[in-house]
Every structure is written in structure tokens, then in C-alpha cells.
Amino acid sequence: xxxxxxxxxxxxxxxxxxxxxxxxxxxxxxxxxxxxxxxxxxxxxxxxxxxxxxxxxxxxxxxxxxxxxxxxxxxxxxxxxxxxxxxxxxxxxxxxxxxxxxxxxxxxxxxxxxxxxxxxxxxxxxxxxxxxxxxxxxxxxxxxxxxxxxxxxxxxxxxxxxxxxxxxxxxxxxxxxxxxxxxxxxxxxxxxxxxxxxxxxxxxxxxxxxxxxxxxxxxxxxxxxxxxxxxxxxxxxxxxxxxxxxxxxxxxxx
Amino acid sequence: xxxxxxxxxxxxxxxxxxxxxxxxxxxxxxxxxxxxxxxxxxxxxxxxxxxxxxxxxxxxxxxxxxxxxxxxxxxxxxxxxxxxxxxxxxxxxxxxxxxxxxxxxxxxxxxxxxxxxxxxxxxxxxxxxxxxxxxxxxxxxxxxxxxxxxxxxxxxxxxxxxxxxxxxxxxxxxxxxxxxxxxxxxxxxxxxxxxxxxxxxxxxxxxxxxxxxxxxxxxxxxxxxxxxxxxxxxxxxxxxxxxxxxxxxxxxxxxxxxxxxxxxxxxxxxxxxxxxxxxxxxxxxxxxxxxxxxxxxxxx
Ligand SMILES: Nc1ncnc2c1ncn2[C@@H]1O[C@H](COP(=O)(O)OP(=O)(O)OP(=O)(O)O)[C@@H](O)[C@H]1O
Ligand SMILES: [Mg+2]
Numbered sequence: 228x229x230x231x232x233x234x235x236x237x238x239x240x241x242x243x244x245x246x247x248x249x250x251x252x253x254x255x256x257x258x259x260x261x262x263x264x265x266x267x268x269x270x271x272x273x274x275x276x277x278x279x280x281x282x283x284x285x286x287x288x289x290x291x292x293x294x295x296x297x298x299x300x301x302x303x304x305x306x307x308x309x310x311x312x313x314x315x316x317x318x319x320x321x322x323x324x325x326x327x328x329x330x331x332x333x334x335x336x337x338x339x340x341x342x343x344x345x346x347x348x349x350x351x352x353x354x355x356x357x358x359x360x361x362x363x364x365x366x367x368x369x370x371x372x373x374x375x376x377x378x379x380x381x382x383x384x385x386x387x388x389x390x391x392x393x394x395x396x397x398x399x400x401x402x403x404x405x406x407x408x409x410x411x412x413x414x415x416x417x418x419x420x421x422x423x424x425x426x427x428x429x430x431x432x433x434x435x436x437x438x439x440x441x442x443x444x445x446x447x448x449x450x451x452x453x454x455x456x457x458x459x460x461x462x463x464x465x466x467x468x469x470x471x472x473x474x475x476x477x478x479x480x481x
Numbered sequence: 482x483x484x485x486x487x488x489x490x491x492x493x494x495x496x497x498x499x500x501x502x503x504x505x506x507x508x509x510x511x512x513x514x515x516x517x518x519x520x521x522x523x524x525x526x527x528x529x530x531x532x533x534x535x536x537x538x539x540x541x542x543x544x545x546x547x548x549x550x551x552x553x554x555x556x557x558x559x560x561x562x563x564x565x566x567x568x569x570x571x572x573x574x575x576x577x578x579x580x581x582x583x584x585x586x587x588x589x590x591x592x593x594x595x596x597x598x599x600x601x602x603x604x605x606x607x608x609x610x611x612x613x614x615x616x617x618x619x620x621x622x623x624x625x626x627x628x629x630x631x632x633x634x635x636x637x638x639x640x641x642x643x644x645x646x647x648x649x650x651x652x653x654x655x656x657x658x659x660x661x662x663x664x665x666x667x668x669x670x671x672x673x674x675x676x677x678x679x680x681x682x683x684x685x686x687x688x689x690x691x692x693x694x695x696x697x698x699x700x701x702x703x704x705x706x707x708x709x710x711x712x713x714x715x716x717x718x719x720x721x722x723x724x725x726x727x728x729x730x731x732x733x734x735x736x737x738x739x740x741x742x743x744x745x746x747x748x749x750x751x752x753x754x755x756x757x758x759x760x761x762x763x764x765x766x767x768x769x770x771x772x773x774x775x776x777x778x779x780x781x
Pocket of ligand 1: 495518524659
């Protein structure tokens with residue numbers, strides 16, 4: 228069922244949608260993150276050391292990479308849905324005999340692909356001047372895919388819920404951005420005051436970043452197995468919630 | 482064979498607005514059916530309920546026996562809908578749009594039928610143009626093509642000719658009629674009542690979410706004063722009793738009377754002859770659905 232022509236067509240359409248404007252959806256975020264990297268690593272290299280024997284740049288690159296993955300995954304599904312809703316062409320999907328699970332899977336997979344493309348491009352650029360240790364590459368892939376799937380799912384929820392572009396921006400600014408910034412992209416949460424450190428443990432994005440970084444450095448704040456459990460659980464809950472929204476037609480079918 | 486469309490006590494409210502008020506309607510397979518009504522009558526809401534775009538509050542709808550909620554996949558495969566709003570995806574060309582829509586319906590190789598649709602809808606020259614670059618009437622025709630990519634046995638068109646020029650409107654209807662001859666059930670809404678009169682064999686008139694008239698086009702035209710008779714009587718002559726109240730005098734001196742049909746016309750002429758009234762001039766107009774529509778809406 229999940230390999231049906233309907234699903235594959237929707238997935239291809241979603242991929243084409245961002246690829247046709249790839250300059251804006253892939254190249255631009257890569258450049259932005261590369262600039263962050265260039266500046267932060269230069270300014271802070273001498274001042275911060277998070278783990279022994281790990282340079283700040285080597286610590287920062289995975290954080291920035293996974294953050295780009297997450298942000299672009301969210302941007303892809305949420306902007307696709309809100310655009311289709313505002314312009315009305317969402318009816319073409321709604322009229323078709325495409326199941327809820329297929330719809331969900333197509334939007335999430337497209338989001339994952341865009342997220343990974345941006346992340347991969349950023350890593351390729353960073354590795355030109357920063358030495359990256361690839362301690363456990365399978366963890367890198369696992370956390371990139373799961374993290375992108377979670378943010379892609381959140382993007383679907385936001386895209387369904389928001390009726391206007393500024394409502395989507397609110398979702399992004401008041402939920403997604405704080406979650407990603409308060410998760411240890413630029414620092415280890417062990418350097419935080421106890422209150423904030425404890426709070427970070429309730430932030431699922433922290434586990435995505437920590438697990439992803441473990442794949443590069445072989446060290447992390449919590450064990451990758453724990454991170455995997457938290458992240459997988461999170462994805463399951465969000466996927467179930469999204470499927471329920473699609474089943475009931477919330478805000479998509481009047 | 483199950484009915485093409487079967488709607489049972491279908492109701493839908495938007496806040497305080499009762500858009501559909503317990504609608505019952507059956508459209509048989511092979512019919513050419515018209516759904517008429519003033520703005521806001523509930524036509525689009527009814528169509529949206531059939532298409533699964535609107536979730537009814539109560540009641541059921543079936544397409545060729547398949548419930549549009551519980552058996553939505555099969556119901557949607559059998560249904561092609563031309564939406565009223567002029568919507569399109571600006572990322573794609575006309576051909577890409579039709580390929581994608583085919584894929585949504587599970588069709589991978591559909592080029593022959595896509596080419597035929599482009600030809601019938603006079604879009605061949607625009608096949609590789611981006612949707613954004615099309616005129617309104619062209620976009621409307623792409624919507625028609627999109628609704629037909631999967632050759633649905635039941636086709637519902639919500640104002641398909643709004644904004645389409647005269648020539649293409651005629652071609653569009655010829656194409657739709659040929660689909661109907663091939664066995665497709667057609668349901669359409671339009672505010673051009675002449676179109677409905679010429680095309681539809683049966684018509685439902687909606688007002689405020691209720692069906693206020695449902696009959697064959699011929700019966701509607703015969704039943705309700707659809708024939709307008711204009712006549713000029715000789716000096717001193719007057720209409721027979723029973724007709725005088727229905728007539729109105731026009732600026733050119735003619736009296737105009739709306740007649741139910743041929744029987745009533747015969748009665749009037751007999752009455753005039755018996756009274757010895759001289760008829761100077763007489764004109765009988767073609768039955769006109771618009772007059773029927775106005776009467777139905779006033780009395781409902
Ligand atoms: N999504 C919606 N939200 C709120 N009200 C709605 C919605 N859709 C329709 N309505 C209301 O339901 C009623 C019926 O609308 P509908 O679009 O079905 O009319 P219609 O017969 O198609 O009219 P028209 O000829 O103008 O297309 C109207 O009062 C309309 O305002
Ligand atoms: Mg309408």
C-alpha cells in the first residue's frame with residue numbers, strides 16, 4: 228500500500244516542489260550555516276573547549292549540521308502544506324484516493340530528503356577546513372533521519388493547523404526555534420546552570436543533537452541508546468497524532 | 482446497478498448557516514443531471530460532501546454504492562470533480578499537472594489519454610506552458626482535464642463554464658456530452674440556465690440547503706408556466722375568465738401570459754374564439770427554464 232503509485236507520485240511531487248527552487252530551499256540554508264560555522268569557529272576556537280581533546284569547531288560542526296537538517300525538514304513540510312492550503316491546490320490531493328498513511332509518509336519523506344541534503348552539503352563544506360572524526364557513522368545517519376522525520380512531522384502538524392503564514396511563523400518562532408537553540412547546538416548542556424541543564428533533558432531536540440554528535444565525536448552528554456529511545460518514542464507519538472489529524476480531516480476537510 | 486450518486490438525509494452546517502438541510506437525492510447511472518440554485522444555496526457544499534472535502538454532520542452519500550466516508554478510496558476513484566474555485570499548482574506545467582493527477586489516482590502510463598484530453602479541451606498548444614502563464618479560461622479547462630484523468634464513471638462539474646468563452650464553452654459541452662453518451666454520469670452546476678435546459682435531462686433546484694424542485698427538465702418546463710405567450714387582441718376584446726389575472730400588458734400593447742403548456746394554450750384559444758375576440762398578432766416563446774427557476778425560487 229505504501230509503495231502505491233499514489234504515494235510515489237505525491238512523494239515525487241513534494242521532492243520536485245523544493246528541488247525546482249533548490250537555490251532557495253537547499254543552497255541558501257547551506258550558505259547561511261556555513262557562514263555561522265566560519266564565524267563562530269574563528270571567534271570561539273581559542274576560548275571554549277567542551278570535551279577534552281575535541282576542538283570547538285569539531286564540536287560545533289555536528290550541532291550546526293543537525294540544526295540545519297531539522298530546520299529544513301520542518302520548513303519543507305510546513306511551507307508545502309500552508310502554500311497548498313492558501314492557494315487551494317490542496318484539493319487535488321484531497322480528491323485523490325490516497326490513504327492517510329501514504330499522505331503522511333510522502334510529506335515526511337520529502338522533508339527528510341531535503342533535511343539530509345542540506346546537512347550533507349554543510350558537512351562536505353565544513354570538512355574542507357575542519358577535521359571531522361567520524362567515530363560512529365551509523366549513529367549519524369540514524370539521528371539525522373529520525374530527527375528530520377520528527378521535525379517533518381511537526382511541520383505537517385503546523386501546516387495543517389496554521390491558516391495564515393504568520394501563524395506558521397508563530398509556531399516556528401515560539402516552539403521550533405527555542406527548542407533547537409536550547410538544546411546544545413553551541414554548547415554542552417553540562418556548561419549550563421543546573422536549572423537549565425535539567426530543563427534541557429525534557430527537550431527532545433537535545434537528544435537528537437547529542438546522539439548525532441556522538442556519531443562524530445564518540446562522546447556525548449547522555450548515552451546514544453538513551454537518545455535513540457527518546458527520539459524514537461517521540462516520533463511514534465507525533466506520527467500517531469498526525470495520522471489521527473489526517474484521519475479526522477482536521478482543518479483540511481471542512 | 483447501484484445509483485451513480487445516492488444521498489440520504491445529508492446535513493451540514495457551518496456555524497449558524499445550515500448549508501445542507503437533510504438532502505435526499507438519487508442520480509442514476511448515465512444521467513445528465515443539473516444542480517441549480519442561487520448563490521449560497523448549498524450546491525458546492527453538496528458536491529464537496531460527495532468528494533470528501535466536507536465532512537457531513539449527518540446522513541450518508543454513496544458513489545456507485547461506495548460510501549464516501551467509510552469506503553473513501555473506492556468512492557474517490559469513481560468520481561471526478563471540477564472544483565468551482567480556479568485553483569492550480571504554480572510549480573508545474575499543464576502536462577506535469579495532468580501526469581501528477583494521474584499518478585494520484587494510481588495511473589502511471591496515461592499519456593494517450595492525457596493527449597486526448599489536451600486535444601478535446603484545446604490545450605495541446607499549452608501543454609508545456611507553466612500553469613501560472615495560462616488565462617483564467619485555460620486554467621478552468623485544465624481543471625476539467627484534471628477531473629477526467631482517471632476516466633471516472635461519475636463526473637461532477639461545479640460551474641465549469643464560468644469565464645470560458647462562447648466558442649470553447651460549446652466545444653466543452655460537446656465533449657461532456659460525448660462522455661455522457663459513452664456512459665459517464667454527469668452532474669453540473671451552472672448559473673447559465675439555458676445551458677442546463679439544453680443539456681440536462683433532470684434537474685434539482687436548491688435553495689437554502691433544501692431541494693425545492695426535482696424533476697425531469699421536460700416536466701419542469703411543462704409544469705410551471707414556462708411558455709410565454711404574447712398576443713395582441715382586437716379593440717374591445719378581452720381575455721377569458723381565469724386568464725385575465727395572469728396577464729400583464731407590455732409597452733408595445735401586447736399582453737403576455739405564462740402558460741403551463743399546450744393544454745392551457747388550447748383552453749385560452751378556445752375561450753377567445755367562443756367570446757368572439759379577434760386576435761391581431763400572436764407569438765409563442767420557447768419554454769424558458771429561467772422563468773421556471775424564478776417562480777420556483779419565489780414560491781419556495
Ligand atoms: N467552509 C465554509 N465555511 C463557512 N461557511 C461556508 C463554507 N462553505 C460554505 N459555507 C456557507 O454555506 C452556504 C452554502 O454555500 P455553497 O458554497 O454550498 O453555495 P453554492 O450553492 O455553491 O453557491 P454559489 O452559486 O455562489 O457557488 C453559504 O451560506 C456559505 O456561506
Ligand atoms: Mg458554489
